[in-house]
Amino acid sequence: MHSPGDIELALRRSPLFCDVATEVIQAISLETSFRTYSANEYLFHAGATADYLYVLMEGAVKMTAGPLGGRESVIELMQPVDCFLMAAVLSAKPYLLSAQAVGEVEVLTIPAELLRGVVSTEPQLALTMIASLANQYRQMVRHVKDLRLRTAVQRLGIYLIGLADKQGGSKTLSLPFVKRLIAARLNMTPENMSRAIVALRDEGVDVIDDEVHLRDIDALRRFCQVDTLLDELDEEFFVLTER
Amino acid sequence: MHSPGDIELALRRSPLFCDVATEVIQAISLETSFRTYSANEYLFHAGATADYLYVLMEGAVKMTAGPLGGRESVIELMQPVDCFLMAAVLSAKPYLLSAQAVGEVEVLTIPAELLRGVVSTEPQLALTMIASLANQYRQMVRHVKDLRLRTAVQRLGIYLIGLADKQGGSKTLSLPFVKRLIAARLNMTPENMSRAIVALRDEGVDVIDDEVHLRDIDALRRFCQVDTLLDELDEEFFVLTER
Numbered sequence A, B: 001m002h003s004p005g006d007i008e009l010a011l012r013r014s015p016l017f018c019d020v021a022t023e024v025i026q027a028i029s030l031e032t033s034f035r036t037y038s039a040n041e042y043l044f045h046a047g048a049t050a051d052y053l054y055v056l057m058e059g060a061v062k063m064t065a066g067p068l069g070g071r072e073s074v075i076e077l078m079q080p081v082d083c084f085l086m087a088a089v090l091s092a093k094p095y096l097l098s099a100q101a102v103g104e105v106e107v108l109t110i111p112a113e114l115l116r117g118v119v120s121t122e123p124q125l126a127l128t129m130i131a132s133l134a135n136q137y138r139q140m141v142r143h144v145k146d147l148r149l150r151t152a153v154q155r156l157g158i159y160l161i162g163l164a165d166k167q168g169g170s171k172t173l174s175l176p177f178v179k180r181l182i183a184a185r186l187n188m189t190p191e192n193m194s195r196a197i198v199a200l201r202d203e204g205v206d207v208i209d210d211e212v213h214l215r216d217i218d219a220l221r222r223f224c225q226v227d228t229l230l231d232e233l234d235e236e237f238f239v240l241t242e243r
Helices: A003-013 A020-031 A086-090 A112-121 A123-151 A152-166 A177-185 A190-201 A217-223 B004-012 B020-030 B086-090 B112-121 B123-149 B150-165 B179-186 B188-202 B217-223
Strands: A034-036 A042-045 A052-057 A061-069 A071-076 A098-101 A105-111 A172-174 A205-208 A211-215 B035-036 B042-043 B052-058 B062-068 B069-078 B098-101 B103-109 B170-172 B205-208 B211-214
Touching: A003 A020, A003 A034, A003 A042, A003 A052, A020 A105, A020 A112, A052 A086, A052 A112, A061 A177, A061 B123, A071 A177, A071 B123, A086 A112, A086 B103, A086 B123, A105 A112, A105 B112, A112 B103, A112 B123, A123 A152, A123 B069, A123 B086, A123 B150, A152 A172, A152 A190, A152 A217, A172 A177, A177 A190, A177 B123, A190 A205, A211 B086, A217 B062, B004 B035, B004 B052, B004 B103, B020 B103, B035 B170, B035 B179, B052 B086, B052 B112, B062 B179, B069 B179, B086 B112, B086 B123, B103 B112, B112 B123, B123 B150, B150 B179, B150 B188, B150 B211, B150 B217, B179 B188, B188 B205
Parallel strands: none
Antiparallel strands: A034 A105, A042 A098, A052 A105, A061 A071, A061 A098, A172 A211, A205 A211, B035 B103, B042 B098, B052 B103, B062 B069, B062 B098, B170 B211, B205 B211
C-alpha cells in the first residue's frame, strides 16, 4: 500500500511536477494512484475518454496507432518518467493513441478532471504544461520530418545519436528496448533493421546484441545529416516564469 | 499605414486572441506590425531564432522541412487566420520549419518576447495557448499516423473529407491550394496525385480542375477507414477556464 507521501515523492520525479508548490502536489497526491499492468496489457485504447494522465514509474510502454487495414504502428516508446497523454487530458478529448505495457509496468494515474482544475488555478503549472506540450509538438514535427526526408538507415543512426546524447555522450550504449520494438518505432521491419545495422558498420557503428559501440560519432552525424539546431532529440524544457 | 486599432481588429480574428482582455490586446497591438511578402519569399528559415509569432491574414504559406539530401518536404499549408510557429516562440527555441509565401502574403508579426511576457502574466491567455498547442500536437500525431498507416489514395481521401467538414459538409468543394502543393503536403508526387484522383473515382469522388464533387461521402469515409473519434480534422478548441 502506498501512502500519499509515497505518491508525492514519485510525482516529484517528473519534470512536470518537480517545482510545483507543496500544497498543490499534496492535493494531486490525494487523488492519484499507483497501478500496475502485466506484459502486453493495455493501459487504454485510442478513442477512449482521457480519464487520466499517466506518469510512467517502472517499465516500458508503447504508444500505438491502428490497427488500420490490419496494420498497427508504434508511434512512441515511453520510459520512466515520461507522461502520457497530456494533450488529450488537457483538452478533454479522446486519446488518439493506445498504450500497451511492454513488460511489467507501474504508473501513476492522475485524474484528468483534477489536473485540468489545478492547471486552471495554478498559473505556474499552466506555464509548465505549455513547455511540455511545445516540446512534445516539436518531437512530433521531427518524427514527421524523419519519416519524410530520411532513409531507414539514417533514422536508425539518428536514434543512436539521440541515445548517445541521453547517455551522457557515451560511445558505448545499451539499447533501452528490444530491437524489434525500436524497428517498429522507426517504421522498419525487423529485416530492414538487420540490414540497416549492417549498413551502419561503414559509418562507424558496431551493434552486438543489445550493445552499441559508436566508433566515430561525427562521421555518423554527417551520414545522418544531423543539424544540431533542428535535430536535437532531448530538448531541454523551457518554462516561462510567472510574473 | 495601419493604426494600432486596425491591428487590434485583425488580431481579434484569430481564435487565440478573440477573447483576450482589451488592455492586453492593446498592449500587444502596439508592438505588432503588418508585413507583406511576395510569392516564393521566405518569412523565415528553419534554425533561425523564433523572433515572432506570425498570424496569417491574407494568402497562403507553406511550412517546409529540409532540404536534406536535396529533398524538401511540405509539412503544413497555412491559411488565414492560422498562427505559426507557436511552440518555437513559447519555448524560446529555433524554428524547426521554414515558412515560404505561396503567393502574395500579408501577416501580423507579434514579437516573441512580448508574447512570452503576456502569456506569463495573463493566466487565461496561457490556458488558450495550452488549447492551441494541444490541438497542434494532435494534428501532428494524425499526420504521423496517416503517413504510416494509410495509402496515398486514402490520404487524399481523408484530406477531401476534412475539406468537406471545413466547408460546412458541402458535397461540392473548391481546392484551397493548387494540386501540386496539396500533393506535396500529402507526401505524393504530382504523378501519384493524378493516379490517386483517378483511383478515387471508384469511391465516388470527381475532381474537375480545382473543383471536387463528392458523390458518396460515406463510401469515401469507409474506403479511407475514417474513425470519427480519431481522425476528426478540424478539432474544436477546448480552452480551460481560469478559476
